[in-house]
Amino acid sequence: MKITGYTDRMSVQPGENIKFMVNSHHKKYKAEIVRLIHGDSDPKGPGVKIEKIAARVNKEYNGRKQDIHMGSYIKFDAHRIFEQISSFSLQAMIFPTTPELGTQGILTKWSPADQTGYGLFIDEKGCLALWIGDKKGNVEKISTNQPLVSGCWYFVGGSFDADSGKMTIFQEAVISKTNGRFSLPYGADNQNISNEKNIKVQPCADNNAPFLIASIFEKKSEGKYKVINRYNGKIDRPRMASIALSKEEMTAWIDHPSGEGLVAAWDFSEGITKKGFKELEKVYDKSPNQIHGETVNHPTRAMTGYNWTSEEQNFVHAPEQYGAIHFHDDDLTDAKWDVDFEWKVPDNLKSGVYAAHVCAGDDEDYITFFVRPKKGQPTAKTVLIIPTASYLAYANNRFQDIPLAQLMFGRAPVVQQEDMYLGEHAEYGLSTYDHHNDGTGVCFSSSLRPILNMRPKYRHNLSPSLWQFNADLHLVDWLTEKGFDFDVITDQDLHLEGAELLNQYRVAITGSHPEYYSGQMLDAIEDFQSDGGRFMYMGSNGFYWVVAFHPENPNIMEVRKNYGNQGWKSKPGEIHLSFTGEQGSIWKHRGRAPQKICGTGYVAEGFEVSSYYRRTEESFDPKVDWIFEGIDKDEKIGDFGLVGGGAAGLELDIYDTELGTPSHAVIIASSENHTSVYMPVAEELYFNIPGLSGAENPRVRADMVYYPTPNGGAVFSTSSIAYCGSLSHNNYDNNISQLTENVLRRFLSDQPLPWGEKEQALTKS
Template sequence: MKKIILAASLLGCLLLAMEKPAYATSSVERLDGKNRFEVAVNVSKKGWVNGAETVVVANYSTFADALASSPLAFKENGPILLTQANILTKETKNEINRLNPQKVIIVGGPASVSDSVKREINKIVPDVERIGGKDRFEVALNISKRLGDTQKAIVVNGLKFPDALTIAPYAAKNGIPILLTLQERIPESTLLGLKEKSSTLVVGGEGSVGPSIYNQLKASQRIGGKDRFEVATNIIRTLNMDSGRSYISTGLTFADALTGSVLAAKNNSPMLLTRPDAIPDTTREIIIEKDIKSFTVLGGGASVQGGVASILRPVVNTHTLEGYSDRISYFPGETIQLKVHAPNKKFSVSFFRHGKEMKNYFQTGYMTGSSQNYFGDSYRAGAFWKTSYSYKLPLNWPTGMYSAKLSDGTNEFHVTFIIKEKTPQRDDNAVLASTNTWEAYNNWGGKSLYSYSYVNGTRKYNEVVSSNRPNPGALPTGNEGHLANGERHILSWLERNNHSYSMITEFDFHNTPSLLNSYKSLIISTHSEYWSTSMYKGLENFLKRGGNVLYLSGNGIYWKVALKGDLIEVKKDGGYHSFTSERGGNFYRIGQHETKLVGVGYRSTGFSVPAPYKVMNNSHWIFSNTGIKKGDLIGRTGLNKINSSNGGASGWETDQIDRYTPKNSVLLAKGTNTIGAGADMIYYDHPGGGGVFSTGSITFGGSLAVDTQLTKMVNNVLKRFGH
């Protein structure tokens, strides 16, 4: 007969060890079962195919007794099985028979594993030993005595289990005992166990092991983190643990991971934690950073859902050169961090500003780069790439649209970002970059906000995207487009006509709606489709305070979004946002009509092939000194020559007036589009004292950039608003 250890409670780190870890490269396997007893058995079968001389059995729910058992189980080369306190479970009994051990060691007193269970095991294995103690602290001390002389110890909180769980594979592999403490008091048993130790490793932050306790210990270092997930990743970094394969378990319940920790130790692998339904950010970061390709998932779908397990292994990035920045807007003096995927192993960076010209402000030489992989859900979680290059933006760089052009000699990629002004002048015009829309159309990583599937015959759109990923569609170059390149036409026009402006992003506007207080006028540019409640109310208040608006956009203020950090959530089915609990969908469907603010709105009228506007009311002051007559066609051509058109000013998606348009609005001109609806160009004086000029067209900016009549009209508007 071989030998078995019975641990009375599983929380520390206890599972099996494989005699021959023959894992396939880049694999994800799962060790599960219908309950935690069966999970432990399946781990045992995986690691001890031919039986074991020693087996550890622990109480399935009283984790504290077993917390320190992983190093002992590793030393004895035995798996840990689980039992109920008063019943030897059938699964465990059958596995003990299969393993045919010489000895069982029970960890914990009779309250954890009763004498009746001990007698039941005695019928199978004559030699059964118990390692107990008056409490969990003494049990840990008695286990440490069985490990032999060592000058080191690991100290964790005896009431907070995740920290002990994730350090267990390291402790087991290196034969270091795990001793338990309280946050603000070291128990007597632990003091006794530390008496002969020359150094200790404290695992957990100050909320687990307080500063006063840390200072009493001969602590060589502390490994902490903001939560259990970060502690696990910091263990891997700090101890430089081998991470070719990692074991991963839910960080919310502990039985599966406890029994798996011994197996992780035998395979010289770390332990990571996840939420059942989502991989935490810190866990993603270490997987990318350490290029972990193979995983063993501990527990069934209730512990780690199938969707989480399916994306643990990063996707090999086969794209050419690409990248993104850590934020989408900066003040001068702040540092931009560029995350670059450079499969050709080199890249350079050139910083360009996009105004009336594309001006190079700074350029690097080639530097060493590397490939960067990503998760299968990076479209919504972000890419989690390491920073490849950092640059402190000079204080004298003016506000505007910029891009960091990446080049490897063969390929190029633009990372578009905005520089803001810290102290804008009161006479400046604020230009709103439609950054929410940029991300809505971005399908890098697999999905955009236009991706959908059918569920029970109903179209279901993807609801969340992240801005922390490359965005090939937001390049500021080229003339035909509705994102950054379309907005560039308006910026170029402003500079060529000597109109000062300051740029802000929709993220900035959402986070600080009051920032509009610094400006007389707001220019909403090109395709500002995705707005939050905060933005809507911010614009409403800006108008009430006497602010002016130039709505040089089409299909604006259309979809309601909720923002959280770098995430954008849209509920196109009209459901409630998970970020805010607010109802989602279209603004106009929830009583917040965009036409109340900007006078025109999009109502799914379809794509409009660009065409000119027909003037309806040439007596308005906007037409002063233009020579334009009623019935004239204006905006005949433009730079946005989509669909083989001349790039007319009314086109792409176009907006019209409705019954919520302010009654004092004047219809200035109407698009003559024969395919799709024409845009309504309107003006009205707001009761707050300002004015609103709306063109209702995505392609208007492309025409404004080259059309002298439109130039005179918009100059008239800005001159009036400037006064």
Template sequence: MLALTGYVDRLSAKPGGTIAFKISSTLGGEYLADLVRIRCGDPNPAGPGLKILPVDLPFGGRFRGRHQPVHLGSYGRIETPAALADVPVLTLSAVIWPTLPDGNAQAILTVGDPSGDAGIGLEIGPDGAALRLVTTGGTQTAAVGAPLTARAWYRIEATVDVAAGTARIVQTPLDPARLGLRAATTTVQVTGKPLLAGAGTMLAATPGGEGVPASRHYDGKLEAPTLVAGDLDTAGVPAGRVLAAWDLGRDIGGVRVVDIGPGGHHGVVVNLPTRGVTGARWTGREMCWRHAPKDYAAIHFHSDDLYDCGWETDFSFTVPDGMPSGLYGARLRSGEHEDIIPFYVRPTPGKTGAPVLFLASTFTYQAYANHRRGNLDEGFRARIKDWGANPNSPDDHSDYAHSTYNRHPDNSGVALSSRLRPMLTMRPGFLTFNDARGSGLRHFPADTHLLDWLEAKGIAYDILTDEDLDDEGVDLLRPYAAVLTGSHPEYHTPGTMDALETYTQEGGRLVYLGGNGFYWRIARNPDLPGVIEVRRAETGIRAWAAETGEYYHQLDGELGGLWRRNGRPPQRLAGVGFSSQGLFEGSHYRRLPAADDPAVAWIFEGVPETIIGDFGLSGGGAAGFELDRADVNLGTPPNTVVLASSEGHGPSFIPVFEDLLSHVNTLNGEPRDRLVRADMIYADLPSGGALFSVGSITFCGSLSHAGYDNPVSRILENVVRRFAAGS
């Protein structure tokens, strides 16, 4: 763990609202917390440099440090009476789809604490299904001796017959024709009297002891965990009295574990395992869990899942009246250790004084939070040290779980991401790439290039977050003459898409300053604050692919994947949409003849250049990495003017997969190499609103070049000032 770090309970607050800070320190002694404003988060000495400005407001102070641990791993927790297991014959059974069966012992269904003083556990391990039982003679373990095949369905069961003094374990493959396996079984003598009176039942884990809520986590899918007073028949049907039977296909969108047995022993899942996944009965006839919950009656547990660190609050801050809207941070310092936890101050409702709104892409920051890239080599570490950049990388610290661009230990994709944890990548000074021609910033710190430019140009602005917009809707946007995005507003909910579309349809002006925006559809659940979900379905530029049949979100029950596959291509909102991706390299735009039309010539006032943006702190050029193009077939407004297009991209750049029909044919008929471009566009909308989009992630990295006096900066200033003036 980091020596000093923390997180906030919410990313933004308006005057009168309170933000709580959750801090962990392993240093002992005190730490100092003070308030700063974050203007520029780029430590590159060739640029403006880090601009972390002190704020003179009552805030923080000195606090005694304390270590607050993180407990990774999802599981089910059920409060059951101690007498539940006190029967002459007890059977524990479950249907499983293990993903790491060759590892250490993993608990499937436990009653009491089988690694402690009293309890029984149905487990798996390298020797297949296993039993762990506490008796008067100590802890006894046994296994069937038949290794499990990964990603195959089995029914496993363990029966303890107290009177006979025996225990039987059975492992039955549910697809024997494919696996070529028979059921495996073993019977062992129980030495001593079983101690089964431990209270509480767990799924996919077992109690972990003092200070640790769970251990021996299971990686894989789990279905139909059942407790029976008696035995099961050969088909797995209870021959005795059902004590508890948990239907994991119920309340898929939430955290409840529903017992359909007579006792109603309901529980909850902890640390948000993946739900809405195919179960043992899935046939492929239905792709949406809402339509066939019995086909989706499984939960995929992971040993590294995390929802909420659950840390206690060290201090709070209530935003005072009159505090300017902006990006701030709680700076923590103790000796040589420092961390800055960002947060946003919203404008006072009804008192908006700025004509321009910056919409912080916090859903995207969260989707990428703690992205382990594996690129932290010796040269990169040297740059971080030389520049005084943020030294804390997810490559070194996996304690705080991962991003939706990583995979779990069992190689399944991370579909859920929470902000209720330290997000190491959402810090000023964090470098993503060892960029040979620039700074290598992405997401949160890259967007401070725009904030720094707004400050340098004296353009008044307010800030709201994606989460604010999703919670409260288009009314938040209506007071503003123009809404500006950052460099990569990739992840959006139906609520944020609806709000932005309504804003432009009502006459608003949208300035889209990134690439690969409005790309993935994500889900939220108001009952689970702070978490987003993405299912990487069907196609697209992806870090992993969702399993077939698992394209529907668990949090809202709706189809995931690309917004384009959901009938809302980015071109429909922003005029351009994702077209090509390559290495983190920047090139330039070439101004097109259409830019000289008197109707749009004002955009290029003071810009005589034909080549635009062959410089910058992001890849060395204003057009790079991920590129968006105009396409009327995908929704670009028919009167859109393409002002400039990029050129000169390296051999790593390829068209996005959703545009390719084969190795030669493209969806819109353009040659493959023509799809490798960023289009800078302008469109007057029938509503009286307007669009200006640049189609490139690296655009804002060029704004500060030559003291903010360059063609990229002048173009954006012409647009923003005209939009801000309401024209």
């Protein structure tokens, strides 16, 4: 893994430029644009298929190392008031989550190189501390000498009086019935500490160190910095004064900062609107000085503050109770590498899946991107919607580190080179299935970093073979081999352009696992269906998690988790998305179950062997039996494949009229004989009882469903993630391939779809 890279965007169209950022440990490397068709290296399948594309950027480049600096914080532009400080006070409400990890900056203007400046810290013993360093490098520190407790709010402050040389510091636990781990102040008395001492050192504030919240800067080279001593936890209502305030005066400033010496009174709830944060990266100073700041690497906002009462669960309705920002020492939303080369996509380049193949010796990376057709100029009747939101959700996941993974998978996880590398390189960022170092869930993911599991040849440890990106290349390969013309768009394109984008096509096809969807995407799919579009849902567990994209930077996605099958749960009061203000978690709990979109919805999972489908009696009705043309009546459907050995596996969807499956929808096939590793998903359970596994529970199955929609449209759903892995079996000559081809060719034709008289009326305007 000595060469990695990423692009400035995931979707690009002919005529546009795309930028490539590369980190190389080699002095030289070669780059070549390639088209990706099949990424599965399994010898049982057709093998990896990659086509070279002629491009002016195909050449040798000078390699260079590019570092990633993770950790979220707030930075401020240089301001004379920070540099002219002699006496000062610093205060905040803090909710530390890893005080035991040692030194962490809270409010700092500190230069570690020459040990000058001032700041409020958590020290190496996990105690609150105030530091002062003079221009000669003399340092004075004062500590409460009482370790902070994680998950507890504190009112903290420190001051220095330049005339008397007096340093003071205090911490006071702030415990209510709802705002933290504890509801009553048992043992809190020993957390309420103050300390003071007189010193001769005067702070050297003019030290070229910026004022920061939640970290300090360490200079690496001219113009290059990284943040160190990064803070984990929440901060609410930070304040600064140019005089030494008493504790009583600081207490008055919590909610009403004013008067002599006021430098800054930051209000992290400022900017909350009915549609989320107006400017998520900006923090506002309510003092006359207007020293506004900018967040870096997206610390989490819309978080409960020290005064949260639990009476309101949505931050947009009670912004005064959501004045906290949660910082993490491993946050990352932009690696901020320099550009190595840039390519203008040719006007005649075919829409599809592409990559810049960068290599040096035996080291290589495929920097993946997607080429859509020019806006308003479709080149085919069929469009494949690439589920990039789901790719972001699983980006650089570390499932091999989950203690229960072996039980979930029914086997020991198979670890790839990329997984090993990520285990040693946390700076490449986390997936939305991982936890931060402080144990809280990861709710942001970004494509502005190398994504090591979104590349050909990668075999995912969650699946018996492939998952997400390479599993979707199974479908790309089949469409290519069968000679179907198709365009590629991403679900981010769908989010931004809606049904107008889809309505240019007759048939829209999903990938194998379109799990993460925004409201705009759902609207586009439903409007497309309503307008007569024909829709092929080629996977399972689709349209499940609610997501939102950053309004100015769609490379960044947000999710909040609760209720469903998940790697973590949002804390109370923190389920709403900061980007939009809408409720997060799963669409089912917002009245938009997947059954309304595709006739089936998520019911069970089992990351072990896959099974097969069996035709239903209803499938022999003349109005649907054309789907099985060329397939023997009694044969098993898909008892083969590259993903677990069958077409029905990993995750399964089921027909359910109570959740919105249209009453005229027909189950044309259902899977059977799943193992005991397959279990119902959490939201399907009311009580845990014996007999729920796939070996005993008839609801653990995949339902293949077909039904008409208005204006001559229709929906076909496979309801299994493993399905596309069976398409290439026996050189593409098999019943899964035949069935899929029957549906797609009929969907593409101008011939009306056969259906009964009653149901046919539904297809008329």
